[in-house]
Amino acid sequence: MSETALTIFRDARKARYEGPAGIARRQCTRLTDQIAYVRAHSRYYRELYQHLPERIEDVTLLPVTNKQKLMERFDDWVTDPELTLQKIRAHAADPDRVGEKLLGKYTVTTSSGTTGRQAFFVLSDATRTTAFTVALRGMSSVLTPATIRKLMAGRWRTAMIVPTGGHFASHVVAVQQRDAGSIVAKRIFPVTMSMPELVEQLNGFRPVYVECYPTIGALLASEQEAGRLRIRPALLRLGGEGLTDAEYERIRTAFGVKILDLYGANEFPALMVKCSRGWYHTHDDWMVFEPVDANYQPTPPGERSHTVLVSVLYRREQPILRYDVGDSVLMRPDPCPCGSPFRAVKVRGRVPILLNFRTADDRTVILSSFVVSLQVACAVGVELFQIIQTTPSRLSVRLQSCAWANPDHVWYEVHAKLARLFSDHGLSQVVVDRGTEPPKLSPGGKLRSVIPLVAHET
Numbered sequence: 263m264s265e266t267a268l269t270i271f272r273d274a275r276k277a278r279y280e281g282p283a284g285i286a287r288r289q290c291t292r293l294t295d296q297i298a299y300v301r302a303h304s305r306y307y308r309e310l311y312q313h314l315p316e317r318i319e320d321v322t323l324l325p326v327t328n329k330q331k332l333m334e335r336f337d338d339w340v341t342d343p344e345l346t347l348q349k350i351r352a353h354a355a356d357p358d359r360v361g362e363k364l365l366g367k368y369t370v371t372t373s374s375g376t377t378g379r380q381a382f383f384v385l386s387d388a389t390r391t392t393a394f395t396v397a398l399r400g401m402s403s404v405l406t407p408a409t410i411r412k413l414m415a416g417r418w419r420t421a422m423i424v425p426t427g428g429h430f431a432s433h434v435v436a437v438q439q440r441d442a443g444s445i446v447a448k449r450i451f452p453v454t455m456s457m458p459e460l461v462e463q464l465n466g467f468r469p470v471y472v473e474c475y476p477t478i479g480a481l482l483a484s485e486q487e488a489g490r491l492r493i494r495p496a497l498l499r500l501g502g503e504g505l506t507d508a509e510y511e512r513i514r515t516a517f518g519v520k521i522l523d524l525y526g527a528n529e530f531p532a533l534m535v536k537c538s539r540g541w542y543h544t545h546d547d548w549m550v551f552e553p554v555d556a557n558y559q560p561t562p563p564g565e566r567s568h569t570v571l572v573s574v575l576y577r578r579e580q581p582i583l584r585y586d587v588g589d590s591v592l593m594r595p596d597p598c599p600c601g602s603p604f605r606a607v608k609v610r611g612r613v614p615i616l617l618n619f620r621t622a623d624d625r626t627v628i629l630s631s632f633v634v635s636l637q638v639a640c641a642v643g644v645e646l647f648q649i650i651q652t653t654p655s656r657l658s659v660r661l662q663s664c665a666w667a668n669p670d671h672v673w674y675e676v677h678a679k680l681a682r683l684f685s686d687h688g689l690s691q692v693v694v695d696r697g698t699e700p701p702k703l704s705p706g707g708k709l710r711s712v713i714p715l716v717a718h719e720t
């Protein structure tokens with residue numbers, strides 16, 4: 263652990279023992295500091311906060327931002343004048359530069375399509391170190407000495423099942439880890455690989471640590487239950503989407519393992535860790551987490567919120583303050599029985615969806631909505647999209663192209679990528695239609711990037 267990480271870790275541990283008062287004091291100081299920093303270094307925030315008091319200790323005074331507003335003002339949003347959207351786009355358009363640092367210091371990632379809107383992110387090493395050091399506090403119930411012993415015994419053989427072919431966060435991190443020269447055997451498996459092939463390769467590789475998206479974890483659990491997959495991992499890491507408690511339990515039982523479940527996104531990697539009782543804990547000494555209704559008024563604990571506003575108090579290069587995440591959350595009114603001094607929440611946001619397709623010989627093939635939407639998200643020139651399953655063998659894709667892109671070219675690439683995916687999964691007869699309408703927001707103002715067939719039928 264580096265000196266910085268050690269200092270953060272010690273302070274984070276101290277905050278935990280000091281309880282709510284120590285946590286609140288740190289939150290207030292860091293919020294004030296972060297606001298002063300963004301006013302000094304980000305043109306976007308300077309403008310947004312120009313009529314606010316000079317010193318701000320109350321987060322609710324800040325106007326709300328979101329992905330669309332920030333992306334539209336990208337060059338004004340970031341705090342390093344050397345960073346521009348043009349440079350990041352050029353970097354992200356080059357598949358050979360996955361994992362390479364932009365300007366020698368920023369890890370570049372793009373959104374992977376679960377929200378239907380493309381965005382670009384940069385992460386400094388300092389931000390990443392702080393995020394993971396803060397999150398470490400929540401991992402003690404998972405990373406037990408027994409689990410670590412099992413991982414060591416299996417020489418930490420790691421399978422990373424990630425979206426390849428683009429600068430998606432999990433792929434970028436996987437490439438950086440694989441290339442870090444560690445003695446640990448790490449292998450990257452494309453998330454788009456057909457299930458029979460993935461099962462065969464995992465059986466051969468025998469990983470003791472598996473990282474994947476929850477929907478893939480759910481599909482792998484079914485393969486393990488059916489006896490086709492025969493791996494004995496010591497630890498599974500899931501993240502990126504929400505899972506129901508029942509599905510989470512099914513995966514845990516199928517593999518007989520501990521699950522490390524991190525809630526995060528490009529905007530805030532590893533923001534929260536799920537505890538042994540199934541709740542995520544908000545690390546309030548380094549973040550502000552506000553469950554709110556549709557008018558951005560606080561939602562009381564015990565009630566489900568419309569969305570949540572997140573402020574990350576350590577992210578300097580691309581600051582996230584009162585950012586509308588779009589996930590509905592439920593905050594526990596009482597302390598969590600796991601003993602954590604932090605507030606406990608459940609998230610119902612990026613609910614994973616499994617899409618059922620029929621093959622020509624009437625078999626069912628299940629694909630994660632994530633895998634399908636990924637094909638559209640990584641096509642060049644896609645600004646916004648929505649995939650609607652219209653029959654067991656038909657999809658319609660609503661597309662909104664970037665202003666600079668030719669919509670016909672964008673559609674051609676989207677269609678080709680989806681056709682290849684379906685062909686690889688024995689679903690060549692699946693028809694992909696070009697939607698005649700633009701993507702539509704739900705009545706709550708959210709964009710659902712994938713709408714499965716069952717959603718029309720119920």
Ligand SMILES: [Zn+2]
Pocket residue numbers: 537538539540541543598599600601602606
């Ligand atoms: Zn807990």
